[in-house]
Amino acid sequence: MSAAAAGEDGPSPPPDPTSTSALGATSAPASVPAPVPASGPLTACLADLIPAVARRRVCWHGAGCLAVLLCVGYLARRHWPVVRAGVERLAVADQGWLLVGAVAAVGTWAASALAQQGAVTRRLPTGRLIAAQFAASAANHLLPAGLGAGALNLRFLMRCGLSASRAAGALAVKAGAAGAVRLALIALLALACPGLLRVPHFSPAVLAAVLAAVALLAALVAVPLRPRCRRAVTAVLTDIRAVHACPLRTAALWGGSLAFATLHCAVFVAVAKAVELPLPVVQVALLYLAASTAAALLPTPGGLGSLDAALAFALTASGAPAATAASAVLGYRLLTVWLPLPPGLVVLAVLVRRKAL
Structure with a gap:
């Protein structure tokens, strides 16, 4: 077509970016994600991983985190000589036992991946699954009440082809198995150490008031959510039956959950031996x-502050010196939080960049 013929109807409009050109080339599909905002890739990754419902609750959890951390900071300031003595004792701790604790800490991510694989019937990519658990442990220490790990694993399972309901059901199955294993271990060890754990005594009036408040709160929450809860429970029960129909998945779920709790115990025991x-x-x-x-009852990121205070109190109440107890808690935190946190955040950013999350 000549230029004159082309100009009879006026100038040509700009090409439509969604249309096919004369050469047959098409633009990028509409599903291509938007570029990462300038606020930073890590911030965008974490914001993208939080579900909409959880995002509305972060402010309330954040207020609880701040209150707990302020209390812990006050206690640390008040008992600063004990904390300083614990740091000095950790600096001269047995390096061999600390290495054993580090190896056990690495094993916790493989155990978590095994339990997550056992919670679904579909086979998951092994390498990305372990990397996702490593990244989830880092995200869990940045967001309160387990929101980071839960949202990241939910996104990972959906990327692997599971629907949102199936992915949420798999997380519920894994969490239920982990809780059951932890309670079973506590009951078993309590039999081996009679009298070590003592239930606090409450007056009947206080106990009745607490139970009444809990029952009222549960009723207020359950009534409007009853249909949704019923569907959710039905879906989780269906997933549990499907997983336990396969012996390999059953062994992976319960074996991984047991290994996860046992390895975390091994980390703390190794640090206790080192100091x-x-x-x-x-x-x-x-x-x-x-x-x-x-400590899991308090909404702090990764139990930060709440777990430290609970561990230190439990050890000192059982007869351990305060400085040694502080050293054991600091060593456990060093191996499970502070050393893995930077590489975990790097793995998280890489997974999101490669669209594995």
Whole structure:
């Protein structure tokens, strides 16, 4: 077509970016994600990983985190000589036991990946699954009440082809198995250490008031959510039956959950041995399980502050010196949080960049 013929109807409009050109080339599909905003790739990754419902609750969890951290900061300031003595004791701790604790800490991510694989019937990519658990441990220490790990694993399972309901059901199955294993270990170790765990005594009036408040709150929450809860419970029960119909998936779910709890106990026991904590191994493991279970009730990122205070209190109440107890808690945090956190955030950014999350 000549230029004159082309100009009879006026100038040509600009080409439509969604249309096919004369050469047959098409633009990028509409599903291509938008570029990462200038606020930073890590911030955008974390914001993209939080579901809409959880995002509305972050402010409330953040307020609880701030209150707990302020209390812990006040206690640390008040008992600063004990904390400083714990740091000095950790600096001269047995390096061999610390290496054992580091190896056990690395094993926790493989155990978590095994349990997550056991919670679904579909086979997941092994390498990306382990990397996702490593990244989830880092995200869990940045967001309160397990929101980071839960949202990241949910996104990972959906990227692997599971629907949102199936992915949420798989997370519920994994969490249920982990809780059951932890309670079973506490009961078993409590039998081996009678009298170590003592239930606080409450007056009947206080206990009745607390139970009434909990029942009222549960009723207020359950009534409007009853249809949704019923569907969710039905879906989770369906997933549980499907997983337990396969012996390999059952072994992976319960074996991975048991290995995860046992390896975390091994990390703390190894650090306690490194700083020469004068308590038997069984008692140290039981105190760790009880303290970490109690600390999970407070909405702090990765139990930051709440777990430290609970562990230190449990050890000192059982007869351990305050400085040694502080050293054991600091060593456990060093191996499970502070050393893995930077590489975990790097793995998280790489997974999001490669669209694995």
